[in-house]
Amino acid sequence: MTSKFLNAQRDDEANYWATYNYIMGFANGISLGLGQPISNWFYGFETADINSSAYSFGSLPSLVLSTIGGGVRSMTMAGAPAKGFEFSHWVPSRFVNTKQTESRISFLDNDFGKWLVQKGNKWNGNYVPTKTHALSDPFRYQFMPKTFKEVNAMPSTYIQQYNRIPLVYKGAIVGGAYGSVGIIKND
Structure with a gap:
């Protein structure tokens, strides 16, 4: 015992x-x-x-x-819709759109891809000021006024991609x- x-x-x-x-x-x-x-x-x-x-x-x-x-x-911290802010995506919807076969990424041409490219999906982007969006997205840059383009050259592709990475991934890496x-x- x-x-x-x-x-x-x-x-x-x-x-x-x-x-x-x-x-x-x-x-x-x-x-x-x-x-x-x-x-x-x-x-x-x-x-x-x-x-x-x-x-x-x-x-x-x-x-x-x-x-x-x-x-x-x-x-x-990825923001929310507000005046002067735009949603800057990382993966553009044209990569998922089945009508545009020249830029489509086949592995995203499914329900996941459609979910990912929904506007405002913070797994695919952030709300940023219009100027920041234009300097990280060549498609958005082309619609900026000529005076803006004269003063602001597009940064390198690496900087553009870094700026477009959703904050959720950057935060997870830092955490x-x-x-x-x-x-x-x-x-």
Whole structure:
């Protein structure tokens, strides 16, 4: 009877520390390592075993959460219809339109492609000022006044493409980088 009790007690203690290490892995990953110093201050000694598998597994959700958080935050920054703002798409609808076979991209010629190129779909663009849209979209640029074109030359194709990438993807990359730094900093 006593050995069962002691084994159960050891199992409970092992589970407690595994759970604690998992939580600390998550906390350190999401806070760039501030979880451990706060815990040290609170408990007064080094508590998390950063070499445990529970700690490593705990850091993975922090990476996922920071990536999703970056994407969601950037989606809110992608703007909304407003005076002086236009929707600047990344993939133009002419790539999906079956009537224009010369510029159509076949793998987008389906329901997904039609959904992607819907006006205002923040997975495919952002609301930007008219000038910004014209300087990243050659099709829009051709309709700008001559005085605008004299003062504003089109940037390189690379800059145009970077400016057209939806903020949701840029934010997810930044969020993922943040989470990665949090994980790396604590290993």
